């Protein structure tokens with residue numbers, strides 16, 4: 001898949017603070033498009049169709065899988081989630097940077113399709129802090145929290161597949177670490193050479 005923009009993949013065990021960091025990033029850093037996944041789970045309070053996810057039912061998801069409509073898809077926490085192929089291709093072709101918030105299995109599959117994707121993993125300070133954050137978020141049932149904590153161990157084990165590990169202890173510090181990855185990616189010589197050339201020509 002050829003594309004002029006940068007692709008960033010962000011994963012974390014549920015509750016580590018990924019949504020908090022990602023929402024702040026996309027509202028702060030210009031020209032960064034958040035990849036909106038398809039899911040069969042119900043919207044949480046405050047979530048909006050077409051902004052947080054495209055909410056579809058099992059039959060619609062099945063049909064998209066059959067038609068090869070996903071770059072990658074997985075089933076986690078009893079629901080299915082997938083990255084739409086058409087959507088991603090359109091954004092990448094437009095040259096914009098894109099950020100995908102996906103779990104570890106999907107991230108691994110995406111890396112096959114897009115080898116130069118920059119992979120970022122958000123670390124919770126500890127297992128206990130993760131559980132506390134899931135409970136204080138107050139958006140998942142006890143049963144959902146139990147399932148997410150079980151899966152968290154599996155996800156944590158996959159951190160070696162990532163290029164950047166962002167510790168989310170203090171939120172402000174964590175955000176600065178996180179944002180700097182995106183800004184640095186835009187400051188590479190390859191990316192900045194056209195601008196540098198233009199400045200040079202003014203001398």
Ligand code: ADP
Nearest residue numbers: 014015016017018019020133137168169170171
């Ligand atoms: P995720 O998207 O990874 O599941 P959220 O962003 O929803 O996680 O964060 C889970 C909970 O933890 C939320 O209630 C959020 O406000 C809180 N949280 C996020 N980052 C921090 C932090 N650095 N310190 C304390 N609480 C945090």
Ligand code: 5GP
Nearest residue numbers: 037038073074081082083101102103106107
């Ligand atoms: P949540 O239900 O908390 O919104 O998301 C649950 C998990 O699914 C999160 O780890 C999130 O990153 C992941 N996820 C969301 N969309 C996708 C997707 O399109 N593909 C994959 N592989 N994971 C996704």
